[in-house]
Amino acid sequence: MRHLSDGTLRRIYDEPLALTSLDQAHFDGCTDCKARFESIANGARATATLLSVPGFTPEPAAALRSVRIRIRTDEAARPPRWYERWVDRTSPRWQPVARPAIAVLLAGALLSGVTATGVAQGWFRVFEPRTVAPVQVSSSDFPTAGALLDYGDVKWLPSAPTLQQLSDATAAAGQSGLPVLMPASLPKGVSGPVSFGVVSHATGSLTFDAERLRASAAKNGVRVNPMPAKINGSKLVVNGGPALLEVWGLAANTGGTLAPTLVIAQTRVPTVDSTGATAAELEDYLLSQPGVPPDIAAQIRAIKDPSTTLPIPIPKGLATSEPVQVNGVSGILIKAVLGAGVVWTKKGVIYAVGGQLTPDQVLAIATSLH
C-alpha cells in the first residue's frame, strides 16, 4: 500500500478520527509514515508556538449592543430609498409594457454576468453595461417549461416596480430624474400628443435555492443540472431604473392594443451585484442549463466583456441588426419588417428609439435628440 500523504498526516495531527481504518492499519505498521508524522507534528507544534496569543473571553452581548447601535446610526444617516419616496400611481394601461420589460432586464442581467471585480467573499459588481451587443433569439429558443423553472426566492423591495403614466414633460422629468428628449422634427406618420411613462428605480433580488429548483424541475418534468453548492444560497441583487418613456401614437389606439408609432426610451444602466458564487461560476452554470439554447449560450460567451455589455435580443427571422454610430457612440440598428430601432448607451444611460419607421428615420431622430 502507498504511504500516507503529508496532507493526511497533517490532518490526523489535528483530527485523528479522520483517518480511515485502512490508513490506520498502514500507519500502525509503517515506520516511514510514523517518522514523517513526527516531523510534521514538530512543525505544527513550532507553528503553534509562533502563533500563540494570550487568552481572553469575548463579550458577545456587549459587542451585539455596539453593532446594533452602529446599524441604527447607519440606517438613520442614509438617504431615503426609492420605495420610500415612491407613490404607486401605476396606470393599468401601461402594465403590459412594464412587466415584460422588467423580466427582460432581469433575464439579460442574469445571463450576462462575468468577470467579477471586488474582494473575495464580498459583493461583486457582476454587471454594469457600458455598451450593447445583439443576441439572435427565436421564440422556440425558450421552451415554456424552462421559463417556469424556479431558481429561488425573488424579492422586490418592497414590491415589484410598476409604471406610472404622466401627462406632461415636466412631471415626467421630475419623477424620473432624466431629461425629456425631443427630436428636432417628427417624421411623417408620427403625430398626436406624446404620453410619458416613468418606471422608478427598482431593486430586486434572487436567492438561489437548489431545493426549489429541483422541485420545480420535477414538477415541470424537465432535466436541470444540479445547482453547485457554491451557488446555492448565493444572492443576486439587480438595481434598475429609473426609466423614462416617451410614446407617440397611443391616443389613436382606442381599441386597447399598444401600437405606438414612435418610442423614445432612456434608463439608467442596470447593475447586478452578487454575493457568494463568483460571476464566472454563475455564468457557467446558468448557460450550461439544458433549457438554454447552445447558440444563445455561445453568443453570450462570445461577447468580449459581458460584464459591461447589455445583450439586445434580436428576433431571428423577424429582424436583423448592424452596428451603427449615434453621435460618435457605438450602437445597434435593428431593422424589422414593420419598423426599426436603434439602441446605444452613453454616460451611464441606455437610450432606445424605435417605432413604425424606416432605419433612416429612427437614426435621424436618434441623432437629433436634444
Add this chain to the structure above:
Amino acid sequence: MLHAQAWQPVVARTPLDAIRQRVPDPFERLFLEEYPKVVAIAYRVLADRSAAEDVAQEVFIKFHRSLSPDSERAAGWLHSAAVHSALNVIRGERRRAQRETAHALDPAQPPAANPERLVEDAAVRREVRRALSKLPQRTAALLMLRYSGLSYAEVATALGMKVGNVGTLLRRAEDALRKEVNRATPE
C-alpha cells in the same frame, strides 16, 4: 524566547443549543453563535484584543447589509470576512509597533510573572505578524483560520476549497511561515 504553550482555542465559547433555544431573532442568534469564532479569528491574526473586536464588529455590520442570517453560507462568509479583514489590517498597518507596546501593557491582560518576557513575547508576535503579512493572502488565511480553532471542514467552507486539500496546504503554509520568520531572525 516566546512563552511556549501548546496551541489551543483561546476564546471561551457559549453552548450553541442554549442560544438557539432562547434567541428568536435570526441575526442576534447568528451573532451570539458566531461572534466568539469571528473575534477569535481576528484576534489570532492581530494579537490585539481591541483591534480584533473592532474587526469583528465591522464584519457583522457588513454582513447585516449583505446577507440573510438564515443563509447556509452565513458562517463561512463571516469566517472568511474576518480573516481577510484582519489580514488587510496587518498588511496596511504602519503603527504596529506602537500597538504591540500598548498591548503588552494592557491592564486587561493577566499580570505578567516576568515583565521582560512579556516585552520579548510582544516583539516576537510583532515579527510573526510581519511574516504573516508577507505570505500570500490565501496561505495566511488558511493558517489563521485553522489556528483560530476552525475544523478542517469549516476552513474548507470559508476558503472554498476541498476538505481533502486543507492538510496539504496547511502543512505548506506552516513551512512558509516558519521560513519567513527564520529569514528575518537567523539563528
